[in-house]
Amino acid sequence: MKKIELSTIVSCISFSGKRLDKVLAQLFKEYSRSYLKKLILINQVLVNKSIVNQPDKKISVGEIITIYPILKDLKFNFPENIPLNIIYEDNDILVINKPAGLVVHPGSGNNTGTILNALLYHYKNIKYLPRAGIVHRLDKDTTGLMVVAKTIYAYNYLLKILKKRKITREYQGIVKGNMISGGIINAPIMRHHMKRTSMMVHSLGKTSITHYKIINRFKYHTHISIRLETGRTHQIRVHMLYIKHPLVGDPCYKGIERGINYKKNEDINKIYTFPRQALHASHISFVHPVTQNLMSWTVSLPEDMKKLLVYLQNT
Structure with missing residues (x-):
């Protein structure tokens, strides 16, 4: 203590x-x-x-x-020298571009090697904040932008505006199937009643709203932009499965393949060896907790998703 x-x-x-x-x-x-x-x-x-x-x-x-x-001294919360790709930093906040494979917070099966452990190493005073200042999470294999608070005031402020849906978070994803148009998915999400590490759409779940637009169409796939209105666990992945356009490479929310003989299609089989869900947090914006200036950041797709898009374009 x-x-x-x-x-x-x-x-x-x-x-x-x-x-x-x-x-x-x-x-x-x-x-x-x-x-x-x-x-x-x-x-x-x-x-x-x-x-x-x-x-x-x-x-x-x-x-x-x-x-x-x-x-209370929390188990596993100790510093580790893990490099962070910092996009922006001031006295109150920092914005990180998270790579695939890096867990945000220690949990079952991931006791060390997380962003939280890295923050504790690089920022001495951040240990005094709840969750080392982490305001929101990205899944282990989702890449892109996330914001971290460096002061208790910034932490409480960011939690407040996140709850009020005043933090804009936009993603890019590559999904299975050729979408006709963009749309809005308003479908409540709750924890799966059998697979406790997964989520599901259910009438008893929490309100969950996802907006999506088409960036480009391919023969059997679609490149989309996604904006979260709410921020439920696995929300984009669950919602894309719900509308029968699951993310390429998603190991959990795969869905049932339709309309293609995948076993006999060599090109499709190559695409589905993509090692993670093809999802990237590309943009985040909000009013700064201290200056009250509107700030925004955008990062380009990681190399693996860029290569996948080139492959789809040429297939």
Whole structure:
């Protein structure tokens, strides 16, 4: 067990005159209000560098609040010297271009070698943030852009705008079948009732909305752009399977092949040796947590998807 220090400035006018415990619950949303109240009572909260142990103390704009939460040492959360492809960085955020094969967060079967472990190595103070500042994830074999917070204020801000669907995330994918047009998929998603590592469309699931447009058509495949309105686990992969256009190379959401004798088609067999789901997070944009400027980043397709598109074009 260890203590850490988290500080922030009260900048929101609506917080003026409110109780300290209520303000803390808004500023440090990763902790419960009851836990924050406990910190106040045991002298682990400072206002303008002075200990305050009264939860009902009224707070003013411009005051500096510091808390000292006690953290449990989390298993597997230790630094590892793993290189990161950083597209953008300032004092508050960084944007990473994730390669295929790199897991974002430790979990079952992936205890080390993750982006989280890399962040802990390259950024000393990021260990004080929940999930080392990771706001959203990409699947292991999905490439592309993801944003990471470097301060507790930026972390809470990004979580808030993500929940309000104010972070624009666009992808490119290569799917099976020749699509006629773009569209919107509005189909709720929940965890699969038998395959617990997979997801499925189900009426009892959470609202899930995916927009897609056609970039290029090939003989048996389509190159599409995708925009997420919600961000459910495996959402694009599940939705593409749902409309019977699963992603090329997807090992989990393959679907049933239709209309082609794949066993006798050498070209198609070559395509389906693609080693991962053909999905790339190509664009992300949002209003910066501190400057309030609209910022956006776009990265080109990785080499394996570029080569696949060239192959499809020439097949």
